[in-house]
Every structure is written in C-alpha cells, then in structure tokens.
Amino acid sequence: MSMHRVLTTLGCALTAVLATAWSAAPPTQPAGQGAATTVRVHDGLVRGAAHDGYRTFEGIPYAAAPVGRLRWAPPRRVTPWAGVRDATRSASACPQPAGEVPGGSTDEDCLHLNVTTPDGAGPARPRPVIVWLHGGGFTTGAGRSYDAHRMATRGDVVVVTVNYRLGALGFFARSGLPGSGTFGLADQQAALRWVRAGIGAFGGDPHNVTLAGESAGGYSVCAQLASPAATGLFDRAIIESGPCTGRSDRPFAPSSVPLSAARTAGTDLAAKVGCGSARSALACLRRVAVSRLLAVQDTDQHPAHTTPLLPSDPAAAITAGRFHRVPVLIGNTHDEGNGWAAGIVQAGYPVTPDTWPDVAASFFPFLGQAKAIVHEYPVHRADGGPVFGAVIGDANFACPTARTGRLLAAHVPVWRYEFADEHAPPLTSGTPPFPLGAPHASELPYLFDLGSRPRDLTAAQHRLADTMIDYWARFARSADPNAPSSPHWSRRTVLSLAPDRIVPTRTVQTRHHCTFWNTLG
Template sequence: MSKKTRYTAAATVAVAATLGGTIAAGSVAGAATAAQPDATKVTTVEGPVRGAVSGDVRTFQGIPYAAPPIGDLRWKSPRPVTPWSAPLDARKPGSACPQPADQPIAVPGTNGEDCLYLNVTTPAKTGKRLPVIVWIHGGSFVYGDGATYKAAKLASRGKAVVVTVNYRLGVFGFLSHPGLRAPANLGLQDQQAALGWVRRNAAAFGGDARNVTIMGQSGGGYSVCAQLASPGARGLFDKAIVQSAGCVGEDGSMSLKQAHANGIATAKALGWDGAADADAYLRSAKTADLVKATAAGHGGYRPVVDGKVLPLAPARALATGRFNRVPVLHGSTHDEMSGPVGAEETRTGKPLTAAGYATEVTKVFGDDAAAVLAEYPAGSHGSPGATLSAVLTDSAWSAPAFDTQRVLARHVPVYAYDFADADAPYFKGVPRPKSFSLGTGHMVDLAYLFENDLFEPLNERQARLSDTVISYWSRFARTGRPNGHGTPAWRRFTPRDAYVQKLSSGKDGIGRTDFAADHHYTFWTSLRK
C-alpha cells in the first residue's frame, strides 16, 4: 500500500499442592468432628499464601512468580523465586512494573523494578477442577498491570480460576540494544514464567493445570499472538483468546534491526554518547531515569523477532503453520478508533467537517486517499467524524483481524467475533463527542469482562450482555467451544464459512454478522496489491 504515512494499530507438569488448613479431630458432645479448612490459605509449591474471601470469590494478590528483576537481575531472564515457609500476605496487589505516567491507563508502581507478581481469583466453592484463564493485560507493552483487572464476575459466573499477571514493560521488558548484553523479549519470558507458575500451582486453587487458556487484549493480545509463535511457550497453555490484536497485522512484532534502532534512541535519550560501554551505562542507570527515557505512547515497543524467544514473526509463524496449535477465540471491537477521533472533537469543541475529513484521510493514506474517500464518503456513516473512525478502524484493526482469523482457521479451530454494542460504556469522566456515537471502542469491551475502575458502570441491558460474553468466554476456556445452553449458537469460523458472531445488547443483538462487508474487507485487501 503506497502512502505518505502509514496508520498502524496502536498500541502481547501440574504439581498438585494441597489447600491450606488442617483437618483436626475434635469432640463435641462426645462425637468426633472435622474442622473446616481455612479457605483463605493455600499452599503453593513455593510456599503458603493467605488471601481473602469476599462474597462468592477468593482472591490472592501479589504472589511473586519469579525473583525480583533488580540489581544484577536487571535485563536478565526471569529466575525462580526463593521459596518461603511462613504464610505470605496475599491480600494486596504487588507493585506494578515501572512505566511512564502520561496515559490514563498508566498504573504507578510502588516498589521500583520489583514487580513480577500475579493475582488469583477463584470461586469460593470450587468443587471439581476448574478451567484456568491467564489474563495478559494490554497497554502497548508500556503501561498497565494485572491487578487493575478485577475478575470476581469472570471467576464466579464463569466458574473459572482467573490469574492476572504483571510482566516487565517498556525499556525493562522490551529493550534491545546492540551493546546491551541481554536477551530480547524479557516481557514475553516473564509471561512464560508466569504460565509455568500456573502449571505448578493451579490445582492448589481448584484449577485444572492441564486446561489453561491465555487471554489478552491489545498489547496483551499481541502478547498472546507472540506466545502462539514462541517455542518457549509450547505446552504451557491449551487455548488462546485474542482481543483487539491482529496477529498478522503490522503491530504484532518488530525486527531486531528496528528494535536496535529504538534501543539506541532510548540510550541516547538517557544521555549515552555512543562512546561509553552501553551495557555498563544502561545497567548503572536509575529506574526513574530509564522510565523518563522510555519511548512513551503506543509505538516504541513490540515483541522482537530475535531468532530465539521469537524465531518468526507471528504473521509468518501462523501463515506457515509453525506455531503452538490450540483452539483460538479471536475478535475486535466494531469501533476500535472511535475514542481517538471523538477525543479530538472534544478537545477542539468542534465536529470534524467534510473538508477536515478529507485532509485527515490524505494525511494518513497519501496516494491511496482518493480511493479511500470514494469508498467512504464523508457522510456515509452519519457524520465525518464517524466516517473517519470507521476508516481507521477498518484499515488498521478489522482487516488484520479478519486476516488473522482466515490464517488461523487453516490450522486450528477458530471462533470469531465483532463486539458491536451500539452504546457501550465509556471511560469514567471522559467527555463524549456530540456529532457521533462512540459505539464499542478500543478497550471498552473489557468493561463487560472485568471490574475495572476505568469504565462507567454497566446498565441492566449491558449487564445481560456481560453475562452472555462471560458465558461464551468461560465455556471456550472449559471446552474449546463457546456454545452452551442458554446462549445463541456460535459457529466456527472456517476457510469455507467465515462465520463471525456479533456481540451486542438488545433484541437480536447476538448472531451472525457479515463482518467482511461491514468493514469493507475486500476494499482494503485490494489496496495491498
């Protein structure tokens, strides 16, 4: 595709342990009875932890799954945690990993680079072994943490053990510099270490260590794409859920050459003059200074095709069938780019005009702008702002999503969706544009899956959709198929039948949608030729 500038999607062996508590023999009125086990205490392979019971879930937060990557372990592959014997207080989350504070999704850390923690939410009454869902948060590989995504509803209604994970971000997790004697993709290695912890410890929390689903959105979704392609993740998970990330799109990875160029730029931003030993210089830098030098925003860091952790780009791995073959649930939101377009309107106080729309399209698509304007006239989606949102969504998110589903379906079972709630909740306190509806924008689908303070509360109709989505997701985690009693049928996406399930609230909101036609897939495909 020829353009002056290219728009890309912004921002990736069970060891059973017994439940804590002892069964003690006692005597009441001459009869022997058994004491109830302490539901707040669990013994992991590494040591006992004490969490909390709230309502119908148990939560265990801030459990270390690897040694703190500090001191000599900065930019080292994750190492085993030192075991402990006294119960670890797991009632509060561990520190988020260091990150810039320039985005609303940023989570301030409290303990420097000591941040490799995970959180477990499980039904208070587990019964038989439950499927395990491991959540890899998004944030462009720069922002976020696991604890922000509270999983009480997903665990209780979905009857699943939910694990949310921290992993090293930005300069600490995805820096590559030709002079830095360190492996690439440390953030991906952290995720694999967390998955190893899950295999060892899932049974202790009532989970089935042989039924693990990795799940991620945006940067977390690209992480799942990378783990599908990584030999180091083989055998660590059994299913995958990818939300708002096209594994065969442009943002799933970067070359080692690109990563080195970014690493050199980061070192120079830190003050490196190019003459000093880069390894010594970077390792001696303070955490806060490295955060300041981090390429903030949404394009500086990606999984790196390093020939080791990631031998092939996810797109290449999937196209050639050289990936960890598991069932995949994959999709995107119908209006991925409505938020940024709407934010520009609220910032200026003025709706986008037809002339302004043409200017934006020309800026993004260059020589292809005339074709885009012909395919998407300014008022074709109700207003120029809504039309620009559709153009940016379809080109950078929807087309790569459909590409991904088509490629995956050649090798593994695929269930595809388009999250299309017309009036989804939005970010708390953030004004909406007046000239068009935001629909379901990027990240907003997470309001239906997690309790996250970023989002407005769900209304009654949205809560019912949330129940359905959680049922679909948890059934997929349990069986590899989202279908079950009480929810509309959801067929597989196959090479012969590109079935995509629309997910929306209201009457007839769930069912088949012509995703390719709705998002102009044929048009975007034609521009690549």
C-alpha cells in the same frame, strides 16, 4: 507536529483517559481477616482473602525481581520464602508513566500475578484456568486492574492476571544482550510455567489453561502462539482486539518489530540517558533511575521478532501456518477506531470534506493510499470524525481480525465474535465530539470489574455480560463456547454481541470494507 505523531501521542493520551475506568475505585477489600485462607505454592505459603463466594490471592511473585544485574535479563526463579506471605493486597505495577496506574510506577519488583478462585473447589474437580494478559500498548497496565470475580464465580473458572515488564524495561534491545526485545514476552511465559506448576493449589487444572488478552494483551497471545518457547504452556487462546496480522503500513501496526529496529531504538535510549559512549553501556544503563528511563523512552513499544523467543513476525508465522495448534476464540469491537478519532478531533484536528484528504495522507502516506481511502470513505459533512474512526478501526482491527480468523481456522477450531453494543458504558471522562458506539476496550466491563468498580449496566447489558462470561468460560472448559442455554455460536459465522441481540452475521467483511483493505497496495 505531523498527524502520524499526533496519532501516536493521542494513543498514549487515550490510555491515560481510560485510566478513569480502571482506577476509579480502591481495590476490593477482603471480607475479614478471619476469612483469609492459606495455600502452599512451590515457593512458600501465601495467605489470601476470602470474599462472598470466592477467594483472591494477590501479588504472588512468579519470578525474581528484575533489578540490578537482572534488569534486562530473562526472568529468574523466585527465592523461596519462610513463613506466610501476605497475599491480601495487590503488589506494585511494573514501571510505567501515570495513566491507568495513578501516579505511574517506578518499582521494578513487579513480576507478580493474582489468582481469583471460586469457593468449593477440590482436587477431585479441578477448574479450567484463564490466564489474562492486560493491554496498554506494551507501556502501561497492570494485572490488578482487572477484578475477575464475576468471571471466576459465574464461569466456575480460576482466573490469573499477570504483570509483565513494559516499555523500555520490557522490550529494550542491544547487540549481544540475551533476550533483547522480548523480556516482557519471556515474563509471560514464566507466569505460564508458574501456572502449570502451581495452579492446582488453588483448585485450577494445570492441564487446561487458556491464554487470553486484549489489545497489547491480545497481540501478546499472538506472539505466544508463534513462539517456539511457549510450546506446551497453554491449551487454548482468546484474542480480543489484538489481531495477529497487522501490517507495517497501517497506523497502529505492526504488533512486533524486527530486532534490528529494536536495537536502533535501544541505541537511541542509551544516548538519551548519557550511556551511549560509556565503556560498558549496559552497566551504565542498569544504573539509570527508572524515572529517567520512563521519561526518555519511546511512546510506541513493541516486542522484537527475528529473536530466539520470537523467530518471525507473528503475522508471517500465522500466515505460513507456523503456530501452536490450539483452539482460538477471537474478535474485535464494532467501532474500534472511534476513540482515537475523537481524541484527534478534540486535539484541534477536525475532519471535514476539506481537511479529509490531508488527514488521510498523513496516516496512509504509502503508494498513494490516501486517494483511494478518501474515495472509499467519503466525508460529506463537517463532522467527519466517525468516518476517520471507521478507517482506523477497519484497517487496523476489524479486517486483520477477520483475516487472522480465516488463517487460524485452516488449522484449528476458531470461534469469531464482534462486540456491538453501541451504548456500552463509556470508558472515558467528558463528552466525546461524536457518539463512540462500541470502541476499543468497550467489551472489557462485560467481563471484568475494572479497578474493582462495577460498570453501570442496564438489565439487558447485564444479561449480555452474563452470556459473554458463559461463552468465554465454556470455551476455556471444553474448547467449545456453546450450550443449550445460550444462542448458538457457529464457527462458520461471526457472532454479533449486543444486548438482547446475539446473532450470527456474515456481513463483517462488507461492513468493514475488508475487500478494499485486503487489496490496497
């Protein structure tokens, strides 16, 4: 097996391991049936659940079930329902293999969202709205995994978490098929339209919507910034560990692929399930069981650009200044790549002074890059995993994030951060081969209870979590995260976020070798 293939496989394996953080506890239960509340949305009445200081409304459909002839069709309007719809329990996740969602999912009736709103809101004082797009490599994840009650109550905001189509069901492409390669992105836009039309019923301000996401959710925010079809659907953007300017010659890039590449993958999918030679391949594919599609889909999924929804690669659009003019909060974690590097080492591929040149060549085979990388990042000891982790994180997250921030800041207000708690609660089970520091996704437990399980935080980490929620919520409220109660966040520097050490830094470029990566051919 090639090392590049090992990386792709381990990327999915990492997602599965991270599932222990998301699914370790059952969903939060309502305080009692008597406390449930009923709200009218534009498609009917929904009955939610009351908790201590907040209410939740789960499994609200924002688009029709994409089944039958609607599989691989743009999202359609929900059919209004009679009576009161139960919104006290989460709905199905979109189809995906086992991992974050225990046992996976094969239920295509999944285009639902969840609303968490603090108590006490009234029409005279609508609250800012944060719409959260989950990560998971565009193949896994669910809105229900993110319990947003801490953000909602402390930040005094309404939080909406969204399911969107994933994998082959979300990003399949075929010649002549409208919406090819972008069905998942179209779902996100449908959810945003639902929020504009209906969030007022939950005390939210439909004219103050922040679109936010992490990892694939962050890349999705990049895509929506560059999508003409998203015009007017959100007012601010938060991008966590999903830099918009990844390059195709880096292991974890790009965040989107040309439509031609997506169509080639679609042709391969049709052949694998026996529909390649059918008179109507699309009709044949729409009859294939979801489980079969999941079994044969590529592990690597991306939205397609050069499409009506996404005319150009988000990296190119942002570089050219063609994006929606909204304020942006953007950042990454200090040690983004360590989780992947640890997985590769544990899979039997140690990084040592002897193996390092071959490992680098496997991941960076273009134009002799490996030799330059080995020189810039020397491995002197047998435990070179952290060096490999630094290469992955710097090349694919830290430096592209810094570049994206500079490009955006030429046109809109931008606040930049780096999450740097080296003792962040582990998201993986077992003992890693080396300390992971602040790896990919490690900031999430400071904003959400993943899988409804509060993280085991120290007193200092709890203070950091409160401060981060304050920053995020104030940005959503006024496009400026600052307030006298928190350390000042300057737009001229990157704010390093660590327990009891929230400080501006100007060393991100140097620390992550960004001059090297920006000039590497």
